[in-house]
Amino acid sequence: MTVTADLPLDLAPAVRRRAGARPAKPLREKGTALIGFATFAALVGFWFAASHFQWASPLFLPSPAEVATQLRIVAEDGYAGGTLVTHLGSSLWRIGMALALAIVIGVPLGLAMGMNRWVRGVFSVPIDLYWGLPPLAYLPLLIIWLGIDETSKVLLLTLATFAPVCFSAQAGVRSVPAERMNAARSLGAGRLQLFSTIILPSALPEILTGLRIAIGAGLATLVAAELIAARSGVGYMIMSAANFLATDIVFVGLIVIAALAFSLSTGMRWLERRLVPWKGKI
Amino acid sequence: MLQVREASVVFPASDGSDVQALDRVSLDLHKDSIVVAVGASGCGKSTLLNAVAGFLPLTEGSITLDGERIEGPGGDRGVVFQKDTLLPWASVLDNVALGLRYQGVAKRERHQQARELLGLVGLSEFGDKPPYELSGGMRQRVGIARALATDPKMLLMDEPFGALDSLTRETMQQLLARIWARTGKQVLFITHSIEEALLLGTMIVVMSPRPGRIVARFDADFVRDFANSGEIGPIVSQPRFVALREEIRALIHNPPVSKHGALQ
Ligand SMILES: Nc1ncnc2c1ncn2[C@@H]1O[C@H](COP(=O)(O)OP(=O)(O)OP(=O)(O)O)[C@@H](O)[C@H]1O
Ligand SMILES: [Mg+2]
Numbered sequence: 268m269t270v271t272a273d274l275p276l277d278l279a280p281a282v283r284r285r286a287g288a289r290p291a292k293p294l295r296e297k298g299t300a301l302i303g304f305a306t307f308a309a310l311v312g313f314w315f316a317a318s319h320f321q322w323a324s325p326l327f328l329p330s331p332a333e334v335a336t337q338l339r340i341v342a343e344d345g346y347a348g349g350t351l352v353t354h355l356g357s358s359l360w361r362i363g364m365a366l367a368l369a370i371v372i373g374v375p376l377g378l379a380m381g382m383n384r385w386v387r388g389v390f391s392v393p394i395d396l397y398w399g400l401p402p403l404a405y406l407p408l409l410i411i412w413l414g415i416d417e418t419s420k421v422l423l424l425t426l427a428t429f430a431p432v433c434f435s436a437q438a439g440v441r442s443v444p445a446e447r448m449n450a451a452r453s454l455g456a457g458r459l460q461l462f463s464t465i466i467l468p469s470a471l472p473e474i475l476t477g478l479r480i481a482i483g484a485g486l487a488t489l490v491a492a493e494l495i496a497a498r499s500g501v502g503y504m505i506m507s508a509a510n511f512l513a514t515d516i517v518f519v520g521l522i523v524i525a526a527l528a529f530s531l532s533t534g535m536r537w538l539e540r541r542l543v544p545w546k547g548k549i
Numbered sequence: 550m551l552q553v554r555e556a557s558v559v560f561p562a563s564d565g566s567d568v569q570a571l572d573r574v575s576l577d578l579h580k581d582s583i584v585v586a587v588g589a590s591g592c593g594k595s596t597l598l599n600a601v602a603g604f605l606p607l608t609e610g611s612i613t614l615d616g617e618r619i620e621g622p623g624g625d626r627g628v629v630f631q632k633d634t635l636l637p638w639a640s641v642l643d644n645v646a647l648g649l650r651y652q653g654v655a656k657r658e659r660h661q662q663a664r665e666l667l668g669l670v671g672l673s674e675f676g677d678k679p680p681y682e683l684s685g686g687m688r689q690r691v692g693i694a695r696a697l698a699t700d701p702k703m704l705l706m707d708e709p710f711g712a713l714d715s716l717t718r719e720t721m722q723q724l725l726a727r728i729w730a731r732t733g734k735q736v737l738f739i740t741h742s743i744e745e746a747l748l749l750g751t752m753i754v755v756m757s758p759r760p761g762r763i764v765a766r767f768d769a770d771f772v773r774d775f776a777n778s779g780e781i782g783p784i785v786s787q788p789r790f791v792a793l794r795e796e797i798r799a800l801i802h803n804p805p806v807s808k809h810g811a812l813q
Contacts, residue, residue, distance in 0.1 A: 453602055
């Protein structure tokens, strides 16, 4: 190092002058929690009113109290061959396995597709082709090939969640600003260092966005697949109840799925705040 | 020493016609010199700097640094960009230390050096902040500190102060002059501002567009004065300064029509 000693620079005033300057708070940071909660309360209130005044027959619209009772019963004694926890457990296991596989395969493949023309050329057509299909359209084929047990469902969900993860990783790589890459290279970064210190962190926000989309697609496919072809799971529970017109248990299932979706998206938001607090800042 | 020899860059334009962004440009940068390129927009200043940085291949000609041909970007040429390119996920200190990290310098050691550089640019208290909490001028100083950290042979600066307000800009010019006087790094500096060029350059090259050429070179030494006094006013009002400024201004507005090389 030749540049070390302190220079008698009079920069302090400039620093002080500038220190107060902060960017305006982005729109998304303004809280909506209170508004959201009020809306939620209003919806529940409407439900109470609707069932109390019998705007719809109890067969179609059970009262909140009834649903709460059923929720307790299903949780304790079970329904359709399992307690609520075992149904929820099989659903979670399926989607968890699928997401894990989608991430483990999709992120590296997407990154490789973003960086290498050949990998991109080979994989983008097949992925584009199957991604256009609704997953339930190829579920029967998977069942013929793999049987009706867990393998076919996990594979189905993996396929449904893999494409968004993979494409977002690819888009993340493509979105790295050229200047950022050039800056790193002129600081002496090698290929591996470029990848680990520039490309991967730059792509992370997009990957997390892709994961969010994947979770949405995964949940939709999960429940639909369980409605059609399963012996356990929240979707299966709903379908069994519907066959006996047990509307209250259908409601229990829906509430459980809504709660699951809500906690997953809250978890994702937390993860984004933890991992990419700088998103949208530069 | 940096030697640019008959360097040409041709961009294939989208409509099929080619843009000759650099036309057989030759230039020597000696140790201890600040070469400033001025010229109208689109005359190839950035192209020249990007070629020296190694971001852009030459169509013809060669660029060598201390005898070695430049084939790509490297740690021997520190680049300061107009747009700041700091990493938003890393602290200011880690940003400054990035080049040292690439060299494999241990964390304690590189943080130590980065802290000293932050002191040099007057940002000692900001090491732990993320870059997006700094102002534009402060970020640009972090960019300079980052480029200096690996102790490169030369600094390449493409309109580094172009986006700053005039007060901050003067502070930054002063900073650069002092860093240069202290370290004697060779600098290739690009600017739109004739005044900035004269204030900072030991040599000013005037470029003209279509095709991008060097049409005139001027030696200057206002920067030594500036580095010592830190005062702009007395320098820019010197008759010699004013005369040069007007001469360059005239050259930029009415570039001489001439055969290649006639003015070089
Ligand atoms: N990637 C590119 N593809 C095609 N043409 C380009 C490209 N980059 C620059 N050019 C052209 O080359 C010429 C020189 O561009 P350059 O960016 O070097 O100009 P400049 O002197 O830096 O201008 P400014 O002062 O506005 O930054 C321009 O005519 C421009 O249109
Ligand atoms: Mg330019």
